[in-house]
Amino acid sequence: MEADELLVLVAGGDQKAFEELYGLVSGPVFGLVRRVVRDPAQSEEVSQEVLLELWRSAPRFDPGRGSALSWILTLAHRRAVDRVRSARAATEREQREGQRNHRPAFDQVAEEVEAGLEREWVRRCLDRLTALQRQSVTLAYYDGYTYREVAERLSLPLGTVKTRMRDGLTRLRDCLGGVA
Amino acid sequence: MSVLDRLLGRDLHSLAAPYALDALEGEEKRRFERHLKGCHRCAEEVRALTEDAVRLAWSTAAAPPAALRDRVLTAVRLTPQEQSARDLTRVRAAHQPTRARAPRLRPLFAPLATATAAAALVVAALFAVQVTQARDQLDQERAQAREIAHVLAAPDARATGERDQSGRGIGVVASASERRAVVTLSGLGTPSGGRVHQLWLMRPNENPRSLGLFDGDTPLVADGLDPNSTSLAVTVEPHGGSQQPTTSPVVQLALETVGFGE
Ligand SMILES: [Zn+2]
Numbered sequence: 001m002e003a004d005e006l007l008v009l010v011a012g013g014d015q016k017a018f019e020e021l022y023g024l025v026s027g028p029v030f031g032l033v034r035r036v037v038r039d040p041a042q043s044e045e046v047s048q049e050v051l052l053e054l055w056r057s058a059p060r061f062d063p064g065r066g067s068a069l070s071w072i073l074t075l076a077h078r079r080a081v082d083r084v085r086s087a088r089a090a091t092e093r094e095q096r097e098g099q100r101n102h103r104p105a106f107d108q109v110a111e112e113v114e115a116g117l118e119r120e121w122v123r124r125c126l127d128r129l130t131a132l133q134r135q136s137v138t139l140a141y142y143d144g145y146t147y148r149e150v151a152e153r154l155s156l157p158l159g160t161v162k163t164r165m166r167d168g169l170t171r172l173r174d175c176l177g178g179v180a
Numbered sequence: 181m182s183v184l185d186r187l188l189g190r191d192l193h194s195l196a197a198p199y200a201l202d203a204l205e206g207e208e209k210r211r212f213e214r215h216l217k218g219c220h221r222c223a224e225e226v227r228a229l230t231e232d233a234v235r236l237a238w239s240t241a242a243a244p245p246a247a248l249r250d251r252v253l254t255a256v257r258l259t260p261q262e263q264s265a266r267d268l269t270r271v272r273a274a275h276q277p278t279r280a281r282a283p284r285l286r287p288l289f290a291p292l293a294t295a296t297a298a299a300a301l302v303v304a305a306l307f308a309v310q311v312t313q314a315r316d317q318l319d320q321e322r323a324q325a326r327e328i329a330h331v332l333a334a335p336d337a338r339a340t341g342e343r344d345q346s347g348r349g350i351g352v353v354a355s356a357s358e359r360r361a362v363v364t365l366s367g368l369g370t371p372s373g374g375r376v377h378q379l380w381l382m383r384p385n386e387n388p389r390s391l392g393l394f395d396g397d398t399p400l401v402a403d404g405l406d407p408n409s410t411s412l413a414v415t416v417e418p419h420g421g422s423q424q425p426t427t428s429p430v431v432q433l434a435l436e437t438v439g440f441g442e
Contacts, residue, residue: 011261018256019253022252027242027243028238028240028241030242030244031237031242032241035240045326048252048255049329052255052259052329055256060262066230077234077237078202081202119238122239137201140198140201140202141233144202146198146203146204146205147203162194165197165201169200169201169229169233170229170232172235172236173231176232176235
């Protein structure tokens with residue numbers, strides 16, 4: 001069964017369906033959380049929260065408004081970003097030191113790329129963005145920075161970052177749109 | 181509409197992409213969420229851009245640790261799903277004791293893997309609170325939910341609870357290895373005259389140690405429980421709490437079934 005059908009059953013309290021859904025989405029959820037949060041133990045904790053929240057809030061899922069997987073990954077991303085921001089706030093000094101060794105986000109993405117058609121596709125599509133579009137999008141999505149922080153890191157005006165984010169996402173849509 | 185408003189409005193429209201990337205925070209995020217409710221154009225744009233952003237997650241999938249599955253599935257068995265406000269009222273009503281129930285105190289205990297009335301009480305109270313509270317408080321609630329989920333997730337987490345004839349009850353999910361417990365009260369109401377319910381840890385040959393004050397229906401997370409703790413007790417204390425109990429307990433609960441006091 002597909003994630004969308006399973007999520008509807010889960011919304012009705014079906015624990016068996018949840019087990020099956022877990023099999024489908026735990027990898028994407030954990031991978032995304034780990035990409036943003038980095039720390040393995042914290043990633044596991046955040047993933048657990050997300051998956052439990054998935055069970056709890058399944059009745060709120062509206063199939064008319066998008067796919068189950070995108071609803072679930074949006075939830076996961078939001079929680080991961082929350083966690084990485086509070087961790088960052090707590091270790092601001094370390095963060096400043098880390099910045100000196102910071103490599104562009106895309107290099108890290110590229111470095112982690114393993115086998116897999118989807119990874120390859122995303123990478124190829126990211127390659128088609130301009131450098132500023134790519135950095136604006138990946139610093140926010142993969143590293144959890146706010147657009148204000150992105151602007152600061154890239155020494156760009158806020159308006160430019162907003163536009164680059166929008167154009168970057170739209171260009172990704174054109175490139176990845178056919179794959180689903 | 182003033183020039184400023186127009187500028188502000190245009191400024192807000194342009195935040196759809198940062199919002200879709202979860203790159204807004206604080207007041208700016210709240211302001212944009214308010215704007216979204218009334219701006220059809222932004223709502224549509226956010227929906228489309230969010231789908232685009234999710235594509236970036238495709239490249240990140242990774243196998244989660246095997247233990248995560250067990251913990252999540254265990255927690256799922258214990259956790260009720262969100263319900264409408266009307267359903268919640270019904271759940272609460274179902275928790276009220278009936279005349280037919282045995283008049284004696286009845287301890288309930290079981291490993292966490294099987295849902296118990298006590299654990300359900302803890303979880304139901306927690307999420308009932310979450311549903312009824314204002315949105316601004318959710319962050320704080322979420323932090324607490326995280327702590328509670330943390331206790332629930334411990335491999336040795338166990339649940340127990342008691343409720344007396346008049347419906348006054350206490351429920352606890354505790355982990356001896358984490359030395360933590362989540363405690364909920366039911367049927368005690370709010371003490372009059374600004375007084376509070378205070379939770380105490382009872383240990384042999386030692387003075388009771390305060391574990392904190394209850395805030396309405398909200399579950400209390402108690403840290404640093406000693407392995408030799410024998411019971412929990414709740415007393416009514418003056419505003420702000422006391423150093424030591426000044427009244428006799430309104431409810432008390434033995435901890436041996438949850439791995440303490442051995
Ligand atoms: Zn708008």
